[in-house]
Amino acid sequence: MDERRTVKVSKYLSKHLRHQPERIGLTLDENGWVAVEELLRAAARRGFAFSRAELDHVVAANDKRRFTVENGCAADGVHGDRIRANQGHTVAVDLDLPPAEPPAHLYHGTVARVMDAIRTEGLRPMARHHVHLSPDRETATRVGARRGRPLVLTVDAGAMHRADHVFRVSANGVWLADAVPPRFLLLRG
Structure with missing residues (x-):
């Protein structure tokens, strides 16, 4: 093929x-x-x-x-x-993924034009069911590059988990969260 x-x-x-x-x-x-x-x-x-x-x-x-x-x-x-x-649905589905303890840090690839909203509101799922987080910077860089020059944000997933935020991990290793409040983002890019 x-x-x-x-x-x-x-x-x-x-x-x-x-x-x-x-x-x-x-x-x-x-x-x-x-x-x-x-x-x-x-x-x-x-x-x-x-x-x-x-x-x-x-x-x-x-x-x-x-x-x-x-x-x-x-x-x-x-x-x-x-x-x-495995994830990314905009239609109503329940992937039935169990809660999972995340690594200390996860990563999110984005672009500069949405940074003001991220600083104010954190990461939101938008039309999808969850915020998608990558286990490494390289993957997050590739994700962000789909929309322009990528910025990679570090998520303090360990602190989020300790604050009772639920994480799930899809079959392909993408970490899912309902949202990431701004206080858990390291915005150095």
Whole structure:
């Protein structure tokens, strides 16, 4: 599968597993899962056919590990494989991730034009369900670079946790918090 096709299928999956499943006639379950075969049929009906092999390649090759495929079994009422996005949803889903103790520091990539709001309001999820935090500066730099020249903020996750803020970690290692108040940000960039 060539790189352009991989990116195209990945973007299609992101759009429909995170933001607009109804656009292609999908209904995600409460935890964001949908049957792989249902996804493949819905995409084909909407003129964007891809194979199970292409889907498996995108899931395996995605450097951000945005998707998880889970095998179901008839005993639990799930027939065949299921897929979901690991985080970043704007549609209502409960990823059912347990609370987790974060490392002392996490990182958030952003850009200069939003720093005034961050200084005042902290980090907010905006249209998503959670604020996304990276376990290392390099990842946060790549995230921030998608929107311009990146700034990397350090989050005092240990202090937040001690102050009873809840963290969760997705299957691909992205840390999730409901919000990050300004007092827990080291704003040196």
